[in-house]
Amino acid sequence: MRLRLQLFEFEDLPWFPAVIRAGMMDYLRFMISSLRTYQPIVPLLREALHATGQQRLVELGAGAGGGTEGVVLALRRYPELRKLRVTLTDLYPQPAAWQLLQQRNAPAIDFEPAPVNALAVPPALTGFRTIFSAFHHFPPAAAEAMLADAVRQNAGIGVFEGAGKHWLEILLAWTVLPVAQLLITPFIRPFSFSRLFFTYVVPLIPLFTxxxxxxxxxxxxxPGQLLALAHRADPGQRFEWQAGKVRHRWGPEVTYLIGRPRPA
Known part of the structure; x- marks a missing residue:
């Protein structure tokens, strides 16, 4: 499917209730972590970290941190990345979910409690930038600006989407995944009465999901559009860019774009 429609998502809207957004993000984190959605990109990210000499990831648009834990723990198994750390950031921080990840994985995971604009990352947040399951939120001009900011600050960046953009995945979003959400919600941590209420009594979380x-x-x-964005964001060709898809052994795909500074 090459079609791209710039529709709206409720979680992007400033007025959208924070309790509903948090419930949706918690579900996404649980599913991504349980299914190990981003394991196929671990070798790609390891190679990029090796090439840039980085021992720190700065995750942009982290939501509830769904893509983070499994990837970081897998990377830290490599001898050269045993000290790897990740800092979670978002324009709408989720400290309750992040504190859980931090406590479970200290010192591998920490977070920035203040809002962070992915299009203008504070210079103090140094490291290789990643964005999991969130790049699609940005229209082309903003997506290009995010990549351009990484180039401007000479920070490598990896964009990862846990899907391959197929009509089958839309069908799953309307059939299998809502049922799964109803089954797993009681097991999501940290526990929240509001999450149960807005899932089973007033089912706003499943509907908006x-x-x-x-x-x-x-x-x-x-991938082709990702590369086109990258080349517009980097007219001086300061970075090396690669885009494509990698597949799980059990079928699903991950779409990616990786950019890193060219060797001096």
Missing amino acids: IWDGTVSILRMYP
């Missing part, structure tokens, strides 16, 4: 999940797939950039 269906809409946002569908729109997420329609808004995704395929």
